[in-house]
Amino acid sequence: MEITIKVFRYNPEKDKKPSYKTYKLEGIETDRVLDLLEKVKGYQDGTLSFRRSCAHGICGSDAMRINGMNRLACKTLVRDVGTKITVEPILGLRVIKDLIVDMGPFFDNYKKVMPWFINNDPEPEKERYQSPKARALFDDTTKCILCACCTTSCPSFWGSDEYLGPAAFVNAHRFIFDDRDQAAGERLKIVNDVMGVSRCHTVFNCTLACPREIQITKAIGELKMALVDGKLD
Amino acid sequence: MKTHQFEVLVVGAGGAGLMAGLYASKTARTAVISKLYPTRSHTGTAQGGIGAALGNIEEDHPEWHTYDTVKGSDYLGDQDAIEFMCEEAVQAIYELEHMGLPFDRTPDGKISQRPFGGHTNNITGKPVMRACHAADRTGHMILQTLYQQCLKNNVTFYDEYQVVDLIMVKGAAAGVVAVELATGELHIFHAKAVIFATGGHGRIWEITSNAYAFTGDGPAITMRHGLPLEDMEFFQFHPTGIYKLGILITEGVRGEGGILINGKGERFMEKYAPKVKDLASRDVISRAIYMEIRDGNGVNGQNYVYLDVRPEQVNKYAALDGRKRPDGSSYTVTGEEILAKLPDIVDFCRVYLGVDPVTQPMPIQPTAHYAMGGIPTNKFGEAFADEKGATVPGLYAAGEVACVSVHGANRLGTNSLLDLVVFGKYAGLRAAEFARGAEFQPLPADPSAFTREQFDRIRKADGRENAFDIATTMKKVMFDDMGIFRSGKGMENALEVVRELQERFKHVTVTDTGAIFNMELMNVWELGNLLDLAEVTTVSALARTESRGGHSREDFPDRDDKNWLKHTMACVDEKGRITLKYKPAVMTKYEPKVRTY
DSSP, rough: EEEEEEEOOOTTTSSSSSSEEEEEEEOOOBBBHHHHHHHHHIITHHHHHHOOOSSSSSOOOOOOETTEEEGGGGGHHHHHHHHEEEEOOOOTTTTTTTTOOOOHHHHHHHHHOOOOOOOOOOOSSSSSOOOOOHHHHHTTTGGOOOOTTTGGGOHHHHOOTTTTHHHHHHHHHHHTOOOOOOOOHHHHHHTTSSSSSGGGGOOHHHHHHHHTTHHHHHHHHHHHHHHHOOOOO | OEEEEOOOOOOEOOOHHHHHHHHHHHSOOOOEEEEEEEGSSSGOOOOOEOOOOSOOOOOOOHHHHHHHHHHHHOOOOOOHHHHHHHHHHHHHHHHHHHOOOOOOOOOTTOOOOOEEEEEEOOOTTOOEEEESSSSTTTHHHHHHHHHHHHHHHHHHEEEEEEEEEEEEEEEEEEEEEEEEEETTOOOEEEEEEEEEEOOGGOOOOOOOOTTTOOHHHHHHHEEEEEOOOOOOTEEEEEEEEEEOOOBBOOOOHHHHTTTOOOTTTTOTTTOOTTTTGGGHHHHHHHHHHHHHEEEEEEEGGGOEEEEEEHHHHHHHHHHHHHHHHHHBBBBOOHHHHHHHHHHHHHHHIIIIIIOOTTSSSSEEEEEEEEEBBEEBBBBOOEEETTTTOOOEEEEEEEEEEESSSSTSSSSSSSHHHHHHHHHHHHHHHHHHHHHHHHOOOOOOTTTTTTHHHHHHHHHHHOBBBHHHHHHHHHHHHHHHHSSSSEEEHHHHHHHHHHHHHHHHHTOOOOOOOSTOHHHHHHHHHHHHHHHHHHHHHHHHHOOSSSBTTTTTESSSSSSOOHHHEEEEHHHHHHSSSEEEEEEEEOOOOOOOOOOOO
């Protein structure tokens, strides 16, 4: 089948402003949008630039707006979006070239929530024990691949890239609800900042955008509840 | 051109690179340079588990793990290094847990373990639960956890800097040349020690589980400096890749009771591995699938078979096998349990195949998966300069890019993650120790001259040839003639085609003339690496006139311990000629035996 793919283009070394370029190519229903971009790059326009690596939804490199929705190009098939496809960079981050954006502010926010395990007790000889029930409390938020689909779909983040954003909350949640970790209080203070969870207005964009199907709005809700009642279970 | 100075440089930020960075940075000024943002690394795609004889659920011992690994390697693995890795494994898992890694848990709160191919109870010969797991995203959790720890410990990162050359001074490593992708600028990193942890090169093959990034930059670079590559003919084809796409379906599916079924509805592994059946070693199962397809037993006459994890099938065959839970009750699963234990596999199948594994079988075919060969090292990550055991001062390698060799001719599932953690750590420690006692060598007058020459050649080529076409042809011929089964004739054909492609490659140019994120230029450079590695792989394979592990020859179907219990060491000279030398496999206490499962 013939597929028409319209792609956002911007080359800072040549273009004064961005434009769209349309390519036509043959494809099949099960082609990934990433496959189409690769073919365009291989045979029609080598200058088209985008990030990609694992090509099956795990590395988180190729977050893009595909027909207006934040998705991973490698996890979106022609059969999901049809034969007329528009691909644009994710919003809220500076476009560097074509579909490549400056991920700096996104990762800066991630690092602000202290996304690392903290337990200052002497290490036991073997593993620390954890019950399956305790482990399950943060299972969902361990799935995050830092692709930024969630954060860049959030209107609060579009307003200010200082806003921690859903991905940072997801990673804060992963540690706050891990009963082996000892820094929940400190992290809760961080997410309670003026640029924290109070700016989440529960619009669910993040949850819809997450390619890992993490229940992000629910996780943020649990953070808000913990701030109110101080309970972590 | 900017010049940076660090005592230790780590190239690559997957499991091995992060572990090396974490350990080296404790005592030496260290930087980790990676062409991808660290969490994009391919370690993150590893699924089923990391092997260690914790014995959390049933009896197990590091000695059993050692024997299974030796046997899995088809006796080519160096037994001293394997022993070291399997002994270190237990502590390595506890260390990951102490770093916060969210392993799945047993009801009593210990790290949970599952069976995996080739891992056995050495007394009964039955599968043993040795793979420590976090659902089916164990690699993701290792990568995230190690990156988090690096952040916590303020490790210095150069993200999206692609290393394109090694700087060598008087036979010793003195730094690297890297392209800053965001600006196109070349940077010189001056160092006392360099650790390559750049991963594999599976992109040589048409059907592969490997990331686009797996272009073998590390081995291609060291090879150009005349350094040897070990055992390149041994590349693992994982039995269960998603049909046509090659996306990995973990062995953990079979660990949880999944079975392989041919087009006639038969559980064919009974024929090939009567004892452990669907949990035989990967090379054995990939060959079995290939033979079933060749004999017309593919599903609907196509090049695939089914991997079936529907609960009714799992329960039926578990009952036939007499499989029990550790408490002695019979082994049964429900759809919900499959979903809970293998959420990503279920997701992949739904997205890419439109198949729900809880109610439908998955169409699978073998997929190019893992490089057993690579930059030769000892168990401390020190790179070898030749087959006699001389090392390259200041040069280290760890992870998939390295060949210690703990995987020999065929790697056991779960041992790649273990390899990263154990040897990444020791490479980091050893490099930092070396740096403490060493001086910075003076850099050559123009350290990036060769890099500029390489890129200029690409920019100025006549453009008569298309990179995408060349890549497609290489992948096809390598999959057809350098795949699961090989023959002298087929390999000669592959070599001829690859050499022709190397010639055609000289006419490939780029249309992107810019500096900022010129991914076209980098991708063309990477294709050159893949072609060079395809050539050395094929030359190494042609010379090995036997079948062992991942190298199966139709014209030499038997293992030949008399002549071939040795590692290939391939070197390229300035004129591009490949010479092969050999060194004996290290044996301690395991005599080669006929390998049956």
